[in-house]
Amino acid sequence: MHILFTAITGLAGLTCFAAFSWAVKKHFRQTGAMPLGMKVTSGLSLLGFAWFAWHLTSGVSQAWPLVLALFAASYSVFTWAIRATRRTPPTLAFDTDQPSFLLHHGPYQYVRHPFYLAYLLFWFATALAAQTMLAWAAPAIMAALYFDAATREERKFAMSGLSSAYAAYRAQAGMFLPRPSTLLAG
Template identity: 40%
Template sequence: METALDIAVACVSVIVVGFYTWSLRGHFSSPRMPAGMKVVSAAVTLTTLCFLYLVWSRQQPVAAQLVGLGLEIAAMALFWWAISASRKARLRFAFDPDKPDSLVTIGPYRLVRHPFYTSYIVFWTGWAIATWTSWAALPVLAFVIIYVVAAKGEESKFAATPLAAEYEAYRRRTGFLIPKLARA
């Protein structure tokens, strides 16, 4: 069972990273890759290699692998839901200096303003749990910081666009990376 779970975790993880890589050319549309996005891409590559090593070099509890795999699959589902909802928008790479020219408020965007970043964080958290080592928390923390900084930067750019008022109303009613709890 453990070898089968190692294979499942490794395969699902590589597939999800492959989907994320595809989105750089197949979904997001920036004229060039910003330096910050190059750093993210390098971090993804290094973390992928590190986590693959951890999956195959250590023995993990079955429960950790199952929970991690479940989170990875949930992240993949959220990612594709966000792709579907934002297909017609011209979303840009993280850290792109250009101002946004569209606002997506359907699909997962009804719940969170940054479903792609939420997807990435859930994925890396799942894979870290599946490796079952405390060292895996370090890259997850780094990714959380990177994605929060990217999201905050994207949000600040809306203020200087014709979408500013609409975005502010959207921001008040929608969660940042996790859904807002209903107010009583």
């Protein structure tokens, strides 16, 4: 039975990772060459996923129900963000474009960076699944990269024609987690 839970966990992780990879190629806009920060993030993501898959060969941790719930939450937030940005896809992380629109619908009404939230949920799930303390290096490294990318994006908005609208939006929606007041109002 443990082999079945391990296989299901591996498939759930692969589904998330494949969706994220698809978005880099087919959903997000790219204004020029792929930014170096995005190349680094993509490379480390691939290494982290390979490490997760390799560790699954020894079986999934007893926390597999929580791991599956985190993968499901990750995939749900990700697909919700994809639907919300279908008509106006954002640029790749670390792009230096000038923002020309601000999203307020879908998950963006609760968090300013729902894609990064989805990725963080995924990395926490991989760490829980792997049964080793070293597994927590991936979410720590990736969280640092996502925080860097998010703060760069926020600086772009602060220096754009959307700065006042973005300041108001920042007061309403949390960076990666919803503000309690937003949840109560929704």
